[in-house]
Amino acid sequence: MPQAPYAELSPSPRLLLGPGPSNVHPRVLRALGKPLLGYLDPEFLAILDEIGAMLRAVYGLDGGLALPISGTGGAGMEAALANLLEPGDTAVIGVNGFFGERLALIAARQGASVVTVNAEWGRVLDPEAFRESLRRQDRVKLVAVVHAETSTGVLQPLRELAAIAHEREALLLVDAVTSLGGSPVSMNETGIDFAYSATQKCLGAPPGLSPIALSERALEALAQRRQPPATWYLDLALLRQYWEGPNRVYHHTPPVPLLYALHEALRLVLEEGLEARFARHQRHGRALRAGLEALGLRLLVPESYCTPQLTAVLVPEGLDEAALRGALREEHNIEIGGGLGQLRGRVWRIGLMGESSTAANVLVLLAALEALLPRFGFEVPHGAGVSAASRELGRR
Amino acid sequence: MPQAPYAELSPSPRLLLGPGPSNVHPRVLRALGKPLLGYLDPEFLAILDEIGAMLRAVYGLDGGLALPISGTGGAGMEAALANLLEPGDTAVIGVNGFFGERLALIAARQGASVVTVNAEWGRVLDPEAFRESLRRQDRVKLVAVVHAETSTGVLQPLRELAAIAHEREALLLVDAVTSLGGSPVSMNETGIDFAYSATQKCLGAPPGLSPIALSERALEALAQRRQPPATWYLDLALLRQYWEGPNRVYHHTPPVPLLYALHEALRLVLEEGLEARFARHQRHGRALRAGLEALGLRLLVPESYCTPQLTAVLVPEGLDEAALRGALREEHNIEIGGGLGQLRGRVWRIGLMGESSTAANVLVLLAALEALLPRFGFEVPHGAGVSAASRELGRR
Numbered sequence: 001m002p003q004a005p006y007a008e009l010s011p012s013p014r015l016l017l018g019p020g021p022s023n024v025h026p027r028v029l030r031a032l033g034k035p036l037l038g039y040l041d042p043e044f045l046a047i048l049d050e051i052g053a054m055l056r057a058v059y060g061l062d063g064g065l066a067l068p069i070s071g072t073g074g075a076g077m078e079a080a081l082a083n084l085l086e087p088g089d090t091a092v093i094g095v096n097g098f099f100g101e102r103l104a105l106i107a108a109r110q111g112a113s114v115v116t117v118n119a120e121w122g123r124v125l126d127p128e129a130f131r132e133s134l135r136r137q138d139r140v141k142l143v144a145v146v147h148a149e150t151s152t153g154v155l156q157p158l159r160e161l162a163a164i165a166h167e168r169e170a171l172l173l174v175d176a177v178t179s180l181g182g183s184p185v186s187m188n189e190t191g192i193d194f195a196y197s198a199t200q201k202c203l204g205a206p207p208g209l210s211p212i213a214l215s216e217r218a219l220e221a222l223a224q225r226r227q228p229p230a231t232w233y234l235d236l237a238l239l240r241q242y243w244e245g246p247n248r249v250y251h252h253t254p255p256v257p258l259l260y261a262l263h264e265a266l267r268l269v270l271e272e273g274l275e276a277r278f279a280r281h282q283r284h285g286r287a288l289r290a291g292l293e294a295l296g297l298r299l300l301v302p303e304s305y306c307t308p309q310l311t312a313v314l315v316p317e318g319l320d321e322a323a324l325r326g327a328l329r330e331e332h333n334i335e336i337g338g339g340l341g342q343l344r345g346r347v348w349r350i351g352l353m354g355e356s357s358t359a360a361n362v363l364v365l366l367a368a369l370e371a372l373l374p375r376f377g378f379e380v381p382h383g384a385g386v387s388a389a390s391r392e393l394g395r396r
Numbered sequence: 397m398p399q400a401p402y403a404e405l406s407p408s409p410r411l412l413l414g415p416g417p418s419n420v421h422p423r424v425l426r427a428l429g430k431p432l433l434g435y436l437d438p439e440f441l442a443i444l445d446e447i448g449a450m451l452r453a454v455y456g457l458d459g460g461l462a463l464p465i466s467g468t469g470g471a472g473m474e475a476a477l478a479n480l481l482e483p484g485d486t487a488v489i490g491v492n493g494f495f496g497e498r499l500a501l502i503a504a505r506q507g508a509s510v511v512t513v514n515a516e517w518g519r520v521l522d523p524e525a526f527r528e529s530l531r532r533q534d535r536v537k538l539v540a541v542v543h544a545e546t547s548t549g550v551l552q553p554l555r556e557l558a559a560i561a562h563e564r565e566a567l568l569l570v571d572a573v574t575s576l577g578g579s580p581v582s583m584n585e586t587g588i589d590f591a592y593s594a595t596q597k598c599l600g601a602p603p604g605l606s607p608i609a610l611s612e613r614a615l616e617a618l619a620q621r622r623q624p625p626a627t628w629y630l631d632l633a634l635l636r637q638y639w640e641g642p643n644r645v646y647h648h649t650p651p652v653p654l655l656y657a658l659h660e661a662l663r664l665v666l667e668e669g670l671e672a673r674f675a676r677h678q679r680h681g682r683a684l685r686a687g688l689e690a691l692g693l694r695l696l697v698p699e700s701y702c703t704p705q706l707t708a709v710l711v712p713e714g715l716d717e718a719a720l721r722g723a724l725r726e727e728h729n730i731e732i733g734g735g736l737g738q739l740r741g742r743v744w745r746i747g748l749m750g751e752s753s754t755a756a757n758v759l760v761l762l763a764a765l766e767a768l769l770p771r772f773g774f775e776v777p778h779g780a781g782v783s784a785a786s787r788e789l790g791r792r
Contacts, residue, residue, distance in 0.1 A: 005666040039417075041725065231478075
């Protein structure tokens with residue numbers, strides 16, 4: 001046993017401009033500390049109903065089912081694949097980054113036969129390659145793809161993929177972890193059957209929950225399973241009996257404070273309005289990219305399909321990228337992310353998500369980079385980043 | 397989209413005397429709202445190390461591994477079974493309540509062959525029955541049992557079970573969801589190989605995390621798996637690469653506020669001291685039982701093996717138990733629990749866990765029951781409950 005317990009926590013108030021968590025609104029932090037309710041308290045059940053309704057609005061979903069999984073985005077990914085796939089099913093999965101690879105890995109653990117459609121990391125997936133792949137398979141249960149690839153910042157167009165999947169009576173599963181609340185997902189309109197997200201990105205809540213949403217078609221597929229999934233914790237047939245309907249059958253004790261925080265974060269999303277929120281993310285993403293390029297840095301993803309909320313910057317040749325991130329953190333109290341998988345050491349990932357997507361944050365980051373880069377052997381034109389970003393911010 | 401977003405939450409400040417969540421200390425509520433850190437921030441990693449060290453102290457574990465799973469107690473149960481069992485393994489599982497049944501159900505979903513050792517709900521499991529069962533099996537990988545059965549309030553002795561399991565080279569898995577922090581678990585001393593718990597019971601934190609702990613022997617068993625588990629989210633080989641060692645390989649973004657809260661709750665546990673905390677739970681459990689019996693109510697579990705932190709009370713014949721719980725909640729702002737599974741409608745479950753285990757809570761609950769029971773057709777002797785409890789509280 002420790003002789004003296006450790007000290008009370010006093011975390012530094014970081015500016016979180018990495019791939020998540022992002023900063024949260026003070027109203028959301030306050031919601032976390034509200035008095036706990038029991039999981040069958042009528043007051044609590046009413047809160048769950050409101051969260052479900054707000055999630056439907058944010059997902060653009062009529063009918064179907066929307067609820068937050070009691071785990072992080074990875075739990076949502078696993079919930080999707082474990083519930084939609086059974087051993088022997090075939091899944092066609094797009095892989096153009098770290099999270100596409102993870103989709104393929106988790107699908108394989110379900111005993112599914114996995115076929116990948118690949119693209120270079122940092123490039124979009126070609127719908128024609130999916131059409132080809134589906135043509136070569138006898139029967140495909142699922143097409144899965146990442147909407148905003150958090151490892152690269154590519155925004156994948158979805159509408160054509162949905163049509164291609166549905167032509168072959170496959171379901172479309174979409175990873176909306178980094179897109180939901182920052183870019184349009186619009187499930188019904190786009191034709192998405194199952195989407196999962198995470199709370200700590202563009203929704204502006206702390207990490208710990210994974211909001212998922214299912215179309216009626218996905219629910220029908222679940223009802224036709226031959227056997228329950230290997231996972232009990234993420235078994236949607238059981239979760240649904242608690243989340244919906246009059247019986248509220250106990251499954252697990254949900255993480256009450258995180259649900260309070262999500263409720264408040266969703267209120268903020270809907271108060272701002274989805275269109276205004278998307279435009280805000282676009283505006284600040286554009287300003288950041290303009291500033292970075294004015295500093296002489298190069299971006300991984302072409303303008304035509306980059307996400308506004310996550311920008312991958314190529315690390316200049318020979319620069320110690322981890323040391324620069326450390327200096328940003330220690331001297332400027334700013335966090336940005338490093339690369340994942342094959343991009344480890346090769347990119348920085350800058351997030352402007354939810355509350356973190358502000359004009360002030362764009363400017364303060366560019367100023368800090370301008371101050372630090374020369375020390376790491378990369379000369380930058382004086383004032384160029386901030387002034388290019390300001391110009392972009394002034395435009396409408 | 398909702399025309400007007402819903403109102404800000406204003407949850408009633410309930411006295412939580414059900415099976416969990418229990419009330420938390422104001423210091424824990426405050427910890428929830430501290431500034432978020434990124435999952436690779438050195439400040440955050442230091443917090444994780446402290447949590448691991450404090451969990452080891454509370455579990456009575458040297459060596460091995462202790463970490464909180466990013467999910468609720470049910471996720472901890474699934475993590476244990478999914479990591480310890482492979483298809484074709486045999487598990488001998490004690491079933492004398494709802495959570496024993498759940499252990500058997502989840503073990504079966506791993507493709508394991510499950511043998512149950514049964515006892516009546518509300519009675520302890522007989523170690524001899526385990527010895528018999530193990531003798532009849534060729535090779536048993538795992539013996540699993542619930543320490544404090546949350547559906548009944550039975551406290552299962554473990555030491556003899558550990559010896560029986562180890563004689564046959566099986567591992568002992570223990571559900572410590574309701575016991576950890578309220579009754580001694582003492583993993584090394586008792587001979588437990590894998591235990592999981594939940595934060596919202598006797599540890600005094602909000603729900604959402606499941607602290608698990610593994611002996612060296614359990615870690616060796618994991619290292620000898622023939623294939624990875626079906627679950628990626630709960631795969632301990634992957635989680636360990638983030639939680640331990642120098643590389644901190646990204647797996648998922650942990651639920652930062654819940655970890656802050658757990659850190660503060662563990663500090664409170666160690667400040668109080670484990671022995672003092674167990675004695676507090678004992679004292680208030682005894683007082684509650686004395687008070688309930690003085691009111692003329694009967695308890696499900698004999699005194700010799702009841703848990704102090706959860707007491708199941710038999711509902712008097714013909715009484716509308718759900719209506720009484722509703723009146724307690726609406727008129728007295730107190731939550732107690734109903735029965736689960738075959739005890740649904742037949743018992744109330746009263747929790748005195750963590751911060752909820754106070755003398756004042758015992759007395760206020762007994763007074764409220766005394767006020768309500770006659771209205772539900774059950775006459776009680778005036779003042780008897782409170783005075784019997786007070787007598788018990790005064791004794792030392």
